[in-house]
Amino acid sequence: MPREALEGVRILDIATVIAGPWGAGLLADFGAEVIKVEMPGRGDAFRGMGPHKDGVSMRWPCMGRNKKSISLDFHYEEGKELFLKLVAKSDVIIENFRTGTLDKWGLGMDVLRKANPDIIVVHVTGYGQTGPYAKLAGLGTPAAAFAGMTYVTGYSDRPPVSPPFALADYIAGLNAALGTMITLYHRDALKGTAQEVDISLYEGIFRMEENFVAQYDLQGKIRERSPMPSGASCPIGTFLTKDGKYVILVCSTDPVFNHLCDAMERPDWLPKYAKAKDRLADPNPIMQAVTDWVASYTYDELTARCNECGVPISPVYSIKDIFEDPQYAARHDIVDVPCEEFGSVKMPAVFPVLSETPGKIKWPGQKIGAQNEDVYRGLLGLSEEEITALKERKVI
Numbered sequence: 001m002p003r004e005a006l007e008g009v010r011i012l013d014i015a016t017v018i019a020g021p022w023g024a025g026l027l028a029d030f031g032a033e034v035i036k037v038e039m040p041g042r043g044d045a046f047r048g049m050g051p052h053k054d055g056v057s058m059r060w061p062c063m064g065r066n067k068k069s070i071s072l073d074f075h076y077e078e079g080k081e082l083f084l085k086l087v088a089k090s091d092v093i094i095e096n097f098r099t100g101t102l103d104k105w106g107l108g109m110d111v112l113r114k115a116n117p118d119i120i121v122v123h124v125t126g127y128g129q130t131g132p133y134a135k136l137a138g139l140g141t142p143a144a145a146f147a148g149m150t151y152v153t154g155y156s157d158r159p160p161v162s163p164p165f166a167l168a169d170y171i172a173g174l175n176a177a178l179g180t181m182i183t184l185y186h187r188d189a190l191k192g193t194a195q196e197v198d199i200s201l202y203e204g205i206f207r208m209e210e211n212f213v214a215q216y217d218l219q220g221k222i223r224e225r226s227p228m229p230s231g232a233s234c235p236i237g238t239f240l241t242k243d244g245k246y247v248i249l250v251c252s253t254d255p256v257f258n259h260l261c262d263a264m265e266r267p268d269w270l271p272k273y274a275k276a277k278d279r280l281a282d283p284n285p286i287m288q289a290v291t292d293w294v295a296s297y298t299y300d301e302l303t304a305r306c307n308e309c310g311v312p313i314s315p316v317y318s319i320k321d322i323f324e325d326p327q328y329a330a331r332h333d334i335v336d337v338p339c340e341e342f343g344s345v346k347m348p349a350v351f352p353v354l355s356e357t358p359g360k361i362k363w364p365g366q367k368i369g370a371q372n373e374d375v376y377r378g379l380l381g382l383s384e385e386e387i388t389a390l391k392e393r394k395v396i
Contacts, residue, residue: 004031005357009184010090012037012083013067017046018140018169019201020096020124021063023176028066029350029359035086035375036064036366040071040394043368053342061339062347064365070376071369074105076395083107084115085380092180096124099134109196118194120183122176128200140169143201148209156225171204234279235260235286238316239294241302246316247294249306251279256311263309264293339364372396 009032013024021036021044028034038044047060073079084107087093093112095102102108112119123129126138127146141162144150149168154161179197186192211232215221227238236250251257254276261269266289273279279286294302299315306313315321322328335349350359376382376396390396 002357005354005359006030006032009033009092010035011092011094011180012086012090013094015094015096015124016044017049017096018063018166019172019199020094020122020176021046022170022173023122023124023180024094025063025065025067026173026177027180029361030354030357031359034067035090035371036067036069037072037083037086038069038368040073040369040396043069043071047365047368056341058342058345061337061341061345061364065337065347066362067366068371068375069366069368070372071396073395074107076393078390078393078395080106082376082380082390082395084111086375087112087115087119089379090116090119091184092120092122094122094124094176094180098137099123099125099127099129113194118187120180120187120194120197122180122183122197122199124172124176124199124201126201128203129196129198138201140166140172140201143168143172144205147202147205148212149205152212152223152225154225155227160225168201168205172199172201175199175204232280233276234283235290237287237290239291241294241297241299243298245299247299247302248314248316249290249294250312259310260290263305263311264289335361337361337364340367369396 006027009027011024011027011032011034013021013034014037015021015024024032024034024036036044044064046063047057049057049059051058072082074083102112109121112121125134126143127133127136144163144167145160147168150160150162152160153163176197176199179199183195183197187194212223215223233250233252236252237248238246239249240246249260251260254274257273257276257279258270261267269286273282273286297305303313303315305311317325323334328334331349331353333349333351334346336344336346338344345364347361347364350361372387372391376387376390377384382390387396
């Protein structure tokens with residue numbers, strides 16, 4: 001069997017809830033040995049987050065997949081000592097406690113570096129490790145508002161709309177995984193020093209807002225609330241078909257608009273509207289014409305016509321639609337994973353897709369401390385008596 005892409009990389013996931021753990025989970029999918037460190041008896045707060053079935057979180061099997069769960073209480077000196085022994089044998093720590101918390105626990109960078117000079121530490125916090133807000137609590141939904149995303153989401157005559165799931169957390173987790181890989185490459189391939197990675201919840205979203213930044217800087221314009229991106233493309237929007245189905249149609253580039261002209265049999269729009277700046281200067285006639293054109297077709301007729309002419313179009317899918325779609329099925333995007341709590345549970349498959357070292361799901365999220373024996377005895381070499389004593393004192 002080929003080696004896994006991240007085989008030999010050991011990560012200590014001491015983070016909680018979504019951002020840090022999700023980033024660690026992305027790396028676990030590709031073979032990194034991720035040791036999930038949780039408080040004895042209590043575990044990661046994510047284990048209690050809904051939705052629930054029979055009182056059990058339906059999200060935990062996916063969030064905890066491919067990780068080795070151990071229990072450890074840092075509040076005990078013995079707990080700190082055990083953790084530092086793990087640090088000495090690991091490559092990366094991913095944490096998302098409030099800035100300064102590890103120092104307060106006696107596990108600051110000086111202590112971690114003493115245990116392992118080559119340890120990489122990925123910090124995921126609300127506002128980063130510096131600045132006047134560094135020590136404030138942070139969560140994903142408020143972070144999206146702080147990043148400027150919520151302000152521009154929704155309709156202009158209604159209150160701003162927050163993302164329907166923890167988008168800022170997942171983006172931060174993605175950047176945590178990216179930061180981990182960058183620093184591993186720098187340390188190992190380029191023989192550089194180990195680094196800290198500073199990830200905030202808001203900056204991952206803000207990094208995507210270059211258009212807002214440039215527009216305000218150069219024109220003094222504030223992007224206002226709109227249900228679709230505005231000021232960049234025309235036509236763009238959500239349109240309703242003859243048989244009552246919503247579709248998204250966007251002409252982001254001039255060639256795509258040319259394809260739409262072919263589909264709509266509107267050669268009269270060229271060359272007057274051939275350039276985006278001309279369409280944006282007078283968008284209303286185009287938007288109305290596209291609205292009427294879409295409404296004259298059933299969904300199947302419309303998609304056939306658009307696909308024939310090379311016009312990107314997508315239905316507005318519910319999760320039920322996703323489960324039934326042949327593209328998702330062909331790509332194996334939804335996988336059924338056996339798990340103790342539910343018998344089995346479906347979850348998103350491993351992504352990205354690699355040709356030679358594809359990731360895989362080895363097991364779902366484990367019970368708290370499921371791998372205590374494997375890690376404490378196998379990795380650290382503790383005896384059965386020592387492990388029993390640590391359990392009795394609730395250190396693990």
